[in-house]
Amino acid sequence: MERTGPRLTRPLLGRLRLVSQGLVGAGFASVPEAVRTMTAMQAQDLPAALWAVGVRVPGAALSDARGALDRGEVVRSWPMRGTLHLLAPEDLGWILQITSGRLLRSLGARHRQLEITSADIDAAADAALQRVAGRAAISRAELFEAFDQAGQSPAGQRGIHLLAALCQLRLLVLGPLAGNQQLVVAFDDWITVSRTLDRAEGTAEWLLRYLRSHGPATERDFAWWSGIPLTEARAALAQIRDQLAELEFEGNRYWLAPETAALLAEGVPGGRSVLALPGFDEFVLGYTDRSVVLPADHADKIVPGGNGVFKKTIVAGGQVVGTWSATASRGRNQGVDVVAEPFETRDGLRPAARQSFELRAAEYRRFLGP
Numbered sequence: 572m573e574r575t576g577p578r579l580t581r582p583l584l585g586r587l588r589l590v591s592q593g594l595v596g597a598g599f600a601s602v603p604e605a606v607r608t609m610t611a612m613q614a615q616d617l618p619a620a621l622w623a624v625g626v627r628v629p630g631a632a633l634s635d636a637r638g639a640l641d642r643g644e645v646v647r648s649w650p651m652r653g654t655l656h657l658l659a660p661e662d663l664g665w666i667l668q669i670t671s672g673r674l675l676r677s678l679g680a681r682h683r684q685l686e687i688t689s690a691d692i693d694a695a696a697d698a699a700l701q702r703v704a705g706r707a708a709i710s711r712a713e714l715f716e717a718f719d720q721a722g723q724s725p726a727g728q729r730g731i732h733l734l735a736a737l738c739q740l741r742l743l744v745l746g747p748l749a750g751n752q753q754l755v756v757a758f759d760d761w762i763t764v765s766r767t768l769d770r771a772e773g774t775a776e777w778l779l780r781y782l783r784s785h786g787p788a789t790e791r792d793f794a795w796w797s798g799i800p801l802t803e804a805r806a807a808l809a810q811i812r813d814q815l816a817e818l819e820f821e822g823n824r825y826w827l828a829p830e831t832a833a834l835l836a837e838g839v840p841g842g843r844s845v846l847a848l849p850g851f852d853e854f855v856l857g858y859t860d861r862s863v864v865l866p867a868d869h870a871d872k873i874v875p876g877g878n879g880v881f882k883k884t885i886v887a888g889g890q891v892v893g894t895w896s897a898t899a900s901r902g903r904n905q906g907v908d909v910v911a912e913p914f915e916t917r918d919g920l921r922p923a924a925r926q927s928f929e930l931r932a933a934e935y936r937r938f939l940g941p
Contacts, residue, residue, distance in 0.1 A: 584820060587832075631671055644660070708756045
């Protein structure tokens with residue numbers, strides 16, 4: 572792509588990703604639109620996932636994000652990498668058609684440790700489908716009780732692995748909320764409209780949507796993110812590359828939506844933006860190479876001790892510059908205390924960035940509501 576505009580830098584690539592992900596600019600018009608455009612959003616931590624949607628939909632409230640789950644406008648399941656994600660309901664089936672076989676095979680060793688066989692999964696499926704028949708929505712505890720009564724102990728992570736397997740087989744899906752827990756429902760009862768795509772067509776569409784919503788990104792990023800073999804990702808890229816713009820940076824080729832790339836000539840927003848993103852956000856976790864937005868010497872501050880729990884991040888000018896925490900206030904003035912923890916402890920956040928962060932903290936409090 573012939574390009575005029577500023578020299579590419581990591582902050583500039585990060586700002587282009589902010590645009591692609593709806594984190595600067597107009598954002599998305601609704602919770603379902605945000606999830607559908609992003610195709611799949613990290614959701615292993617439910618409160619974090621709800622804010623990940625909310626921060627991309629200007630003016631959204633927690634009730635909007637919860638309502639989308641309650642109405643089935645957005646669903647939550649294990650479509651890839653053995654990790655919970657939010658998806659549009661019509662997309663979950665065809666994505667699982669592509670990913671579930673490989674994913675279940677990859678879990679074979681863990682299933683053997685838990686003494687889960689294909690016969691055990693079949694027995695758990697029979698028990699679960701009887702319990703959710705007639706559009707019933709049941710708690711995880713009720714589901715695990717059904718497993719136990721069918722001779723399938725849920726102890727020692729067996730229950731969660733059986734539940735995930737039944738979701739990957741398109742028998743169950745997580746449905747409406749009950750407090751801070753999601754109820755379990757039958758896949759076919761909850762998702763009444765599903766698209767049908769064959770593997771090659773589906774992989775090409777998935778890659779195109781990923782690069783448009785996450786770009787600038789590489790086919791390696793997509794292969795890791797989706798769990799699809801790199802050879803298939805490259806074959807899919809050959810089919811859809813004419814619908815994308817290409818950038819080269821430090822010897823790597825990055826792909827993104829042409830209208831996003833056009834901002835390099837017109838002016839990329841986000842140079843002074845400060846964001847308070849949730850833990851596990853796609854802006855950080857949506858790529859196998861996070862060094863574009865997260866300096867390597869600070870990576871361990873996002874996941875202390877490599878424990879797999881990603882902290883909330885502060886993003887300024889397209890780069891991760893710190894973490895933040897939120898705790899319930901004590902005393903008469905009940906609410907949420909939000910505390911910034913910048914990487915550069917000597918200077919911290921400069922006054923303008925500090926003021927912007929406080930505005931973001933106020934948006935977070937408004938999102939949570941009274």
